[in-house]
Amino acid sequence: MTDLDTSPSPALDQRDVRREAMLAKIADLDAEHQKAVNAGGKYIERHHARGKLTARERIELLLDEGAPFLELMTLAGWGTEFTIGGSTVTGIGVVSGVECMIIAHDPTVKGGSINPISMKKTGRAMQIAEENHLPCVTLVESGGADLPHQKDIFLPAGRGFRDITRASARKQPTVALVFGNSTAGGAYIPGMSDYIVMVDGGAKVFLGGPPLVKMATGEVSDDEELGGARMHATTSGLADFLAVDERDAIRLGRRIVARLNVSKKGARFTGPYAEPLLDPEGLLEIIPTDLKEPFDPREVILRLVDGPSETNEVSFDEFKPLYGPSLVTGWARIHGRPIGIIANAQGILFSKEAQKATQFIQLCNASDTPLLFLHNTTGYMVGKEYEQGGIIKHGAMMVNAVSNSTVPAISILIGASYGAGNYGMNGRAYDPRFLFTWPNAKCAVMGPQQLAGVMEIVARGAAESKGVAYDEEAGAATKAFVEDMIEQQSLPYFLSGMVYDDGVIDPRDTRSILGICLSVIENQPIEGNLNFGVFRM
Known part of the structure; x- marks a missing residue:
């Protein structure tokens, strides 16, 4: 097994645009944090x-x-x-x-x-x-x-x-x-x-x-x-x-x-570790300004996890790399501690991705390995072909695995986190030990345009069933209002204000924060579960 291809994916100029956009969001985040410091x-x-x-x-x-x-x-x-x-x-x-x-x-x-x-x-x-x-x-x-x-x-x-x-x-x-x-x-x-x-x-x-x-x-x-x-x-x-x-x-x-005589009951630290293979500063250049544009989560992973060393043969040992490619799964270490990682690659979750995630979650429970979920998903795929192919039962299988997994889990919203995809990726409702958000992330039942569009289709259908003309001007105003409202309510500050995450963080701090969280998790025994109830196959 070897490390993944680390050659840059976007063009250099595009990376500069992404970096400047992320730095602007971080500057705004710092200003908001300062408001909390000066609250008195x-x-x-x-x-x-x-x-x-x-x-x-x-x-x-x-x-x-x-x-x-x-x-x-x-x-x-x-x-x-x-x-x-x-x-x-x-x-x-x-x-x-x-x-x-x-x-x-x-x-x-x-x-x-x-x-x-x-x-x-x-x-x-x-x-x-x-x-x-x-x-x-x-x-x-x-x-x-x-x-x-x-x-x-x-x-x-x-x-x-x-x-x-x-x-x-x-x-x-x-x-x-x-x-x-x-x-x-x-x-x-x-x-x-x-x-x-x-x-x-x-x-x-x-x-x-x-x-x-x-x-x-x-x-x-x-x-x-x-x-x-x-x-x-x-x-x-x-x-x-x-x-x-x-x-x-x-x-x-x-x-x-x-004098409290406290001891760690789940210590997993494995000794000396190497710094990441890729510079964490590069995290600023990976995420597109438009979250509909895909990016390779491996570039994020290789900036968070330990690099190769005598005790760590590869930075990221990927599981089923050729199956369900829009979800990346695999094992790594962070600050010398083992972790299983589930990361969205192309945003949409298909049946293969759901099945792959389910098996990987079971394997991490079998080996008592904590999990890290990196969110960038628009949810499970819809449409006749996918419904007939069993997307509901396969998505339910993944949610079942997340719901009944007992190894500690950490979730980080690095991009979009929409719909049931948020559930399958261990969103707040599923009690991850910690959940943090990057300042560019968005989280809602669906994207603003999609939600407003669905409401427009329903309104047009209602008008047609009543035999009246659809009011285009009023409909356009309503659509714009809904899009703006959902956009605002999906932003990280709004979610953090409602205490739906544990903090909005600078992407460059992610590895350090994960190190602290994994150390804290070790205060309790880490025990996986293999009793997942009935999987609808």
């Missing part, structure tokens, strides 16, 4: 004036020196009435040598209060922590529920408290470092955690503040009497550790994590 606006300066650290500054001090931080769902809330970032910062980082899920309330955005977006974001973070058995460190400073939105928060928010207590039952440690207010429902975040550190003179943890207590009981009290850190450390016993300031709280948090 003028309140950041006010926060600093009080001698307090921001959420990201707290995270930076918590992490091991030089350790990366994989921030997740940075653009949550984009395109909604809520601030980008959802008043929280979430991500995975190494604390005292231990990979941890970190959730930090942003007190510069409405006092870190919880809104529907922040609730959805922290819920996803807790799901990632559960699936990968990560200790969870929460940096607490929250005013509780954003009261004007209580109808969207109150009932589902209870799940967050349930998640904390269930994590404890799984021996998945939870640590709360309380820097400021933690009121009402927010008080239960430290209250249900395994370990609690409170900052003296800063932390205020109570179910009801002085105004509420006075209204409810007539009692007059102050913040410190009701929920001060020293009171909880000496009287109520809620605080396990009393920190003298924010930096001391972070020091104590690092010390707690160091």
Whole structure:
């Protein structure tokens, strides 16, 4: 077996056009990320004036020196009435040598209060922590529920408290470092955690503040009497550790994590590895500006996976290369860890491609090998020939395999991800461990032109059945409106704003992000499944 042909496919000038187009999208992405960093606006300066650290500054001090931080769902809330970032910062980082899920309330955005977006974001973070058995460190400073939105928060928010207590039952440690207010429902975040550190003179943890207590009981009290850190450390016993300031709280948090006795149960690292055969910088030049134009995913793969070495004979060991050629499958290593890769080549999934993917998923489950899905698909092929050839049952076979596969999977949308093709390629509904999107990607039930065209055909048919003339002018306006709406709703920022991915990323960062994710996955045993139910043959 040898490596694939690595000669450039598009003309040089076309590569320059693609590179410039992708760089423009990355520049726009950086600007959107900066909006999340600056979400607190003028309140950041006010926060600093009080001698307090921001959420990201707290995270930076918590992490091991030089350790990366994989921030997740940075653009949550984009395109909604809520601030980008959802008043929280979430991500995975190494604390005292231990990979941890970190959730930090942003007190510069409405006092870190919880809104529907922040609730959805922290819920996803807790799901990632559960699936990968990560200790969870929460940096607490929250005013509780954003009261004007209580109808969207109150009932589902209870799940967050349930998640904390269930994590404890799984021996998945939870640590709360309380820097400021933690009121009402927010008080239960430290209250249900395994370990609690409170900052003296800063932390205020109570179910009801002085105004509420006075209204409810007539009692007059102050913040410190009701929920001060020293009171909880000496009287109520809620605080396990009393920190003298924010930096001391972070020091104590690092010390707690160091004693957790965490070990990886699914380690797959195979030793030294070589850098990719092709320069990852070239990822900027591969994806066409028009996603209808095909490209060879092998050029992407060879820029993500380890190059040949003494322990890795080939970069990418392709499976069934001559069968079902519009889907590429095969084995590789990323940062020394084995991975099975499924990548769309020409966009459309035919019966052969579905059958090929199904067998490959079974093989990866049989060998306990994690999977990587690289999306660029318009969906399963339609038409009389393909329906008669069994595209439904073959597509169902692939979806069955994806649904019942138990090896960890990572999905990355590098191009289009439309219709049932998104399902067969392990989209968000199928619970991949992680899902990221490139800034050029699109995801919807179908392309804007196709969807608007289908609606036009239906409208013309309805007019004909009623015996009336089709209104061409109104139809054209409706078609244009629908195309624009679907185009906007299929863009990565919109999807990320709805927390349908774990982040929009620079393509050049993909290999590093995959390395972190594969390392995180190793915290749990990796066990494949061969019980896939009934395949309709």
